[in-house]
Amino acid sequence: MSSPVYNVKAVPVEKIRANAYNPNAVAPPEMKLLELSIWEDGFTMPVVCYYLPDEDVYEIVDGYHRYTVLQTSKRIRERERGLLPVVVIDKDVSNRMASTIRHNRARGTHDIDLMVNIIAELKDAGMSDEWIMRHIGMDADELLRLKQVSGLARLFADQTFSKSWE
DSSP states (O other), X not given: OOOGGGSOEEEEGGGEEXXXXXXXXXXXXXXXXXXXXXXXXXXXXXXXXXXXXXXXXXXXXXXXXXXXXXXXXXXXXXXXXXXXXXXXXXXXXXXXXXXXXXXXXXXXXXXXXXXXXXXXHHHHTTOOXXXXXXXXXXXXXXXHHHHHHHTOGGGGTTOOOOOTTO
16 A cells, blocks of 8 residues: 555545534644645645545544635635645545544644543444554553543443443
């Protein structure tokens, strides 16, 4: 498999949509800086997407804030002619979620509630704690804390508990 970055496509912004599971948040000052960066330097990184052929839509895996800048900055949208540089990955939804988290954890902050929702969705999809830790870069303590914060008993369904309390 070659890296997706060798196949960048110019995609009309109308054919791109956000995913429902991105826990990354960017404060307004950093969004202004991102807009300035894209204005001054252009898009230097493509947005990572998954293509949904039945809908003829690209769903964002990484790059939501770059996408947002193209939508909200008239000067950038005009200069780019409404096109966003996109690379496509072909993964199932659980692996797309993991990709989103890996991309974000390398550089951003996370909304805890959204992270809890992602963990719950991955657990509901049958992913083990080991899979989650390996694919989204969490250690066991971090995963345990997120499960505890959630208050969702189903997140502990595959746990073996000590009977020491008896």
